[in-house]
Amino acid sequence: MPPRARGLTLQTWHPGGTVSYFAAALVRAPGGWAAAEIDLNGAADVDEVADRLRDVDPDADVSLLFVESDDAYLAILRLDDGEDLRFFGSDSTFAEESRLGALLLGEVEEPALEIDEVTSEPAEATEEEPEQPAAEPDADPVGDADLLADLGIPARQLLELCTSEGMLPSDVTAEVCLMLGCGDEIEELREV
Template sequence: MSYFAAAVVRGEDGWSTAEVDLGGAADLDEVADRLRDVDPDAGVSLLFVESDDAYLAILRLDEGDDLRVFGSDSAFAEESRLGSLLVGDLKAPALDIDDVVEPKVRAAAGDDEDESADEPAADPDADPVGEADILADLGIPTQRLLTLCAHEGNLPADVTAEICRVLGCGDEVEELREA
């Protein structure tokens, strides 16, 4: 299973990025340690882990403590060792995806067909887990994160790019991806 892991950390000089190698990580605490190592003094540290163009996990540390995790789909835990490591212990769903996406889809169905055709369909099988409000204080409200993850055709890289664009470090993450 291929993956891309990008750390986005906010220090005194703003946001900076680094690729993180998760190979050989034994548990979630070791993954958190690798995120901490990017900038031990960071106020906010985020780790975006994209796997096989299908799954996204977001980890967050505030002041190096209080690890929080969000996964775009609980199936990630069943698909790989990395998925199991990152989201395997997240039992409770983040929020019922239908409560967030379906009202918009139903509203669009009553609109002009051409307008609603531009909206990607919601993935009915998406089962996000963890803390969906993980980025709310950074400008990505819970509903926005879930909507990004649930839209069929949105790859994990698309979700990461949109989040990082809002944070102001989108170009830096794309440079990591291309390196």
């Protein structure tokens, strides 16, 4: 596949109109993290998406794909040593409302943790601050919320990021990458 200009938001057509998306691969090899943008146009199924992720660095021990769609949805795919594809989506609506969402998350059924487990656990209250009731999240995350746990981002933290009011998919991606130690790589990719 010929290289294409990076840092552009891609668009794909679907029956409901055009969907804008940004797909960034982060691969970890012995030399550290590297980032590349991936074109998902024309992908027939999630296995083809996984092949495109593998092609970024076939020798990577961890390959992550962050797909942000229409400033509303985030999907994260993970491959370990090029195998064992795992999925997480910030909202089940993504798979219901878009071809791209269905392509990435169509086979995913439920999150590893119920969202209520994250939003209902009380934080340590101080005497000055009365405990506030947890807000009901609008998002319905699906898939394997533990897919980044061994990299230092437990399911609870990922789910909290995805359900925090005002957080866009790009904000979640940036925060996750910062915690993984590859914040600069993703920012450089966006700027190209």
